[in-house]
Amino acid sequence: IGVQSFDDACLQQLGRVHDAAQAKQAIAAAKQLGFDHINVDLMHGLPGQTPAMAKADLQQAIDLVPDHLSWYQLTLEPNTLFYSQPPELPVEDDLVDIQEAGQTLLQAAGYQQYEISAWCQAASTAGASNEAKHNLNYWRFGDYLGIGAGAHGKVSVMTDGVLQVTRRVKLRQPKAYMQAIQPLASQQIVATQDLPLEFFMNVLRLREGVEEDLLALRTGLNLSDIEVLAKLRKRGLLEPGRLQATELGWRFLNEVLADFEA
Structure with a gap:
């Protein structure tokens, strides 16, 4: 569930159309519907965010007791408004404070870090892991199919004894994707x-x-x-x-x- 932040002012700056109350409602609804695993996606290092604000944001996520948390720093990606018009972001010392305080909070709440930005609760008594299977496949450089407009995929094929790794990106616009027989926007063989x-x-x-x-x-x-x-x-x-x-x-x-x- 892409919460990003529980601070309404931060959400507005990020251009999100939901607010904190709606995010909490979505998490509650997912639990009521019986989903076995729920991930909360949360960012830090946001424009104007202090270490205290970031810590409070993360604590709200922890209080909702999801079995998985993706907690990562905002990065300015090309072809975005923030990239062309960079906002004022926290200084390096504050980012370090946020990271260290967040790790302390997550560990105290029983979360285990298995990847740079991925945290999960310990496995159940039945031995079922709360680590995300998709995450593990991706970070182990596994293959995956991208289905739908704008989707990314990675496919590896052995050709003449040489392993060929290809990354594929589907057309971004849904209408163009549905009209195309081969809806690929790009296909790149990794050198x-x-x-x-x-x-x-x-x-x-x-x-x-x-x-x-x-x-x-x-x-x-x-x-x-x-x-x-x-x-x-x-x-x-x-x-x-x-x-x-x-x-x-x-x-x-x-x-x-x-x-x-x-």
Whole structure:
């Protein structure tokens, strides 16, 4: 459920058409309808947001006791109003305070962080996990189909012994999508030299990382093809024997990923 914020002023700045009361009603309705798993999508680092405001926002989400929370910082995406007319955002020190305070709140409420921006309650006594299956597939660089106008998909096919990874985007306008026989807006084969960054910018977001053999399975590349791995492990940023960031590596993940762009 895309709440984004429980602060009506923040929601207006974000251009959302709902208010906090409607968001809470939607969550209550989902519970009444019997959905087994409910995710609340919440942003921080919003224009004019102080650490106290962000903490209060997150506490309201926690008080609703969803079994899953996606809590992430606002980013200014191209082709958006905020990108062309950047608002005044919290300074870096405030963003750090928000992140640290939020982690403390979530952990105290019994949530476990399994991905950079994904938190869930512990598994039930029956052993059922509250981690999002879609999230895990995506961050493990798995394939997925995009169905409907504006949908994104990723498909991997073995061709002449070479694994070919293709990203597809459907036409954005519903009318054009329904009229088209092949409603693709774009289709891009991921170049071999781009696969390491594409793969690691996903799997290293996971707290537990992935097994080393997943690299070959998802990209067709071998560990020996990724020379930067040894350097990152020597610097204490990646765990040995597994494709997983250390605590230090997770803290400076953007810097770690920058090494895969070389």
